[in-house]
Amino acid sequence: MNNSKNSKIRHINLIRDRTAGFFKTQGRRPRILITRIGSTSSEREVKIKASAFAELGFDVDINTSVQSSIDVARLALENDVHVVGIPGITVGNQRLLSKLLAALKTEDGKKIFLAIWTPRKPVGPVKISKVKTGSIIIFKFDTESTDCANRILDILEQQL
Numbered sequence: 001m002n003n004s005k006n007s008k009i010r011h012i013n014l015i016r017d018r019t020a021g022f023f024k025t026q027g028r029r030p031r032i033l034i035t036r037i038g039s040t041s042s043e044r045e046v047k048i049k050a051s052a053f054a055e056l057g058f059d060v061d062i063n064t065s066v067q068s069s070i071d072v073a074r075l076a077l078e079n080d081v082h083v084v085g086i087p088g089i090t091v092g093n094q095r096l097l098s099k100l101l102a103a104l105k106t107e108d109g110k111k112i113f114l115a116i117w118t119p120r121k122p123v124g125p126v127k128i129s130k131v132k133t134g135s136i137i138i139f140k141f142d143t144e145s146t147d148c149a150n151r152i153l154d155i156l157e158q159q160l
Contacts, residue, residue: 008146012056015149019057022156028059030156032083032115033076035063038096041088041119049087049117052145069096073103076112082156084112088119088141097136111159115152117141 023029034050036043043064050062061079063072076084084104089097097114104112113135137155139148 011146015146015153016057018150018153022153025160029057030083030153031059031061031079031081032085032152033061033063033072033079033081034085034087035072035075036066037069037072037086037089037100038093039066041086041117045087045117049085049145053085053149056145056149058149069099070103072100073109076104077106077108081112083115083152085115085117087117089116101136113137113155115139115148117143117148 019029032053034046034053036046046062046064050060054060061075061081063075067075072084072086084100086097097116100114103109115137117139118141135155137151139151
């Protein structure tokens with residue numbers, strides 16, 4: 001058990017080193033907006049994700065109120081984020097994702113991508129295949145935050 005705990009701590013420290021490296025090359029830490037869109041997720045899920053990413057060295061903007069796609073895009077652009085994170089997205093919300101990606105297609109939002117987490121108890125299969133534009137990374141609800149942060153950092157570093 002102690003070995004497992006040490007391994008997790010090393011993993012967390014590696015991610016913190018990566019976010020520090022991002023800061024050195026970009027002049028700012030990777031920035032993520034964790035938010036609700038439509039009727040997705042709960043305030044609690046948003047707060048949990050936001051806390052995890054802040055602990056890992058990200059700058060985090062958090063929005064716990066339900067927002068429309070246009071409002072989320074506006075928040076993302078105003079806050080100059082790299083990623084919009086949306087926990088608990090369902091198959092019924094694909095239209096909202098398409099609208100959000102379309103709103104982010106402006107010049108300032110072209111590099112912003114979405115990180116979404118499937119709901120704990122999905123109503124049906126989670127299929128985001130209908131969303132044709134933009135970049136989306138999909139995580140299962142129980143994916144470790146460290147794994148999510150690593151994948152997000154991989155994408156951000158590729159964009160440099």
